[in-house]
Amino acid sequence: MIISRTPVRVSFCGGGTDLDSFAKKVEGGGMVISVAIAKYIHVTVNDRFDSKIRLSYSKLETTNTVEEIEHDLVREALKATGVSNGIEITTIADIPSRGTGLGSSSAVTVGVLNALYKHIGRDVSPEHLAKGACEIEIDKLGEPIGRQDQYAAAFGGMNRISFNPDGVEVSPIALSRDLVERMEREFSLVYTNNTRSASSVLSEPPLDQGDKIARLRAIRDQAAEAEKLIRSGDLKSLGALLHETWNVKRGLSPLVSNDYLDSLYSRLIDLGANGGKLLGAGGGGFFLVHGPPDLRSRLVDDLPPENRVIPLKIDHDGSRIIHPK
Template sequence: MIISKTPLRISFVGGGTDIPWFYKKYPGAVVSTAIDKFVYITVNKKFDQKVRVSYSKTEIVDKVEQIKHELVREALKLTKIGGGIEITSISDIPSEGTGLGSSSSYTVGLLNALYAFKGKHVGVQRLASEASRIEIDILGKPVGKQDQYIAAQGGLQHIKFNRNGSVFIDPIILPQKLMYKLQSNLLMLYTGLTRSSSSVLKKQKSAVIKSPKKLMVMQKMADMATDTKHALEKGKLNDFGELLHQNWLLKRQLANGISNSKVDKWYLIARRLGAIGGKICGAGGGGFLLLFAPGSRHAGIISALKDLKKVDFNFEAQGSQAFYV
């Protein structure tokens, strides 16, 4: 049996500039980190030549082409596995609409496990590139590339998306004490709201391509990723928090659905109680509210936002890993 363990992620600044329709005209950039919440995929040889896939549903089919789970179907086709296999998955966090990149972590982890099943070791760039190809090129999802690359690579990264489609990963290396302080000032709260990232991103694309002003906003967000990297490397955490805030204000301008009245209220309360910056993780609209605030202010914020669930997390240095059991 093969088990893969692939981290979810938090995107701090620049999210949305990793989408092909943007970075093919203007280079995109994000600052993102893997976290210690994972998607686990198990792959095992089946006694017959059928394919069994277990997720929220269970499928047993004779041919790969019959699989309804599109990520599994396309990953099996890409890795040229025709049958005699069973695949299961579980996640530490709800997998739909939470803004932590779970679908891309699933795809990266699945590819990693399938290649291990075939006795092959595949590097970070290939895992991320092929996961991106499945989601964006083959399935036509209106998503970006940051999730696949951070899931494969792990760590705290400044990731650049170039016009020619290449991706540069630049690690942000911080002293251990500074990394701990950064982590301890971050607060992640589950809103209970879920949404389709595809729907939000389609609205964003439609709004931005019609508005030169909104296109300039996205360019500013990409530039802020570099500013964020420099602020972290200089140990200026309050500047990091302010950049997080400014990025969220910019992102809210792009399209309806990125925020809503509930999110705006929660964020305003958190700011009044000492949060320097924050954002909704992922495309927007729901999922997790991420806040940057001095640790001494966390209890007050949690008490005021009692309808939201605090979720503890740490940064994760490792990307997707596959184990033989």
């Protein structure tokens, strides 16, 4: 049996500039600052006695051929690795695997590819996994998404990820042990109890294309500022920058936020957060918030149970095979 473990990610600033429609057409390309977190997609791959293909995720599938598979990400990953029959694949997620704003769908693709490559005897690089996942999701399936999630999941850690017509460049941001501990104390994730398809939000045409490009340029500039603040350890200013980013992001599309999300964000600020933003394309998922170390306990005490609060814990490994070791 092969088991892969792949992290999801938190994007501090720059989300939206990783889409090809911006990164490959606007001077300067795109840039995000993101970190992989210790919430994982586990994928198991095992041989079957017969020649059928069995998948277990939120539903069960048993098919005779790859083409019959309904799970599009797994189907294309099987095609990409040349595995055609006699296999069983299971995916297990620490958090909902779609619509959370944490890049979980791409983590599934990266994790399935990693496990399948190991199954056929190939050890592949994070770069290979990320490129392969982008080819599946964007090139083959035509999803209107960006390229940051695949690279964040494959590489792990904190990174500046740059996007341009020539490709994607991952530049690690070194974090001291003290800074990691401070980030993990001061940043929290708050579940909105709503999920949404990133594709549905990202495919919505903007009311004003010129305004959208201007906002994305501002978001890219905020990513550069976020990197400076992280490297200097100024987390309070980083939290305030998240607030500015959220205000810019809300104007990208009417689907990014709604009355409920605006009300929840105001509640988070009232409880002591000095800034935050909704992760992912918008419309639901998780808020990332920053505040003093005692903020998390206040959030847990004051928010209803459906607004689950999760500590931010950084993953440093990226997608890896955990069995066999």
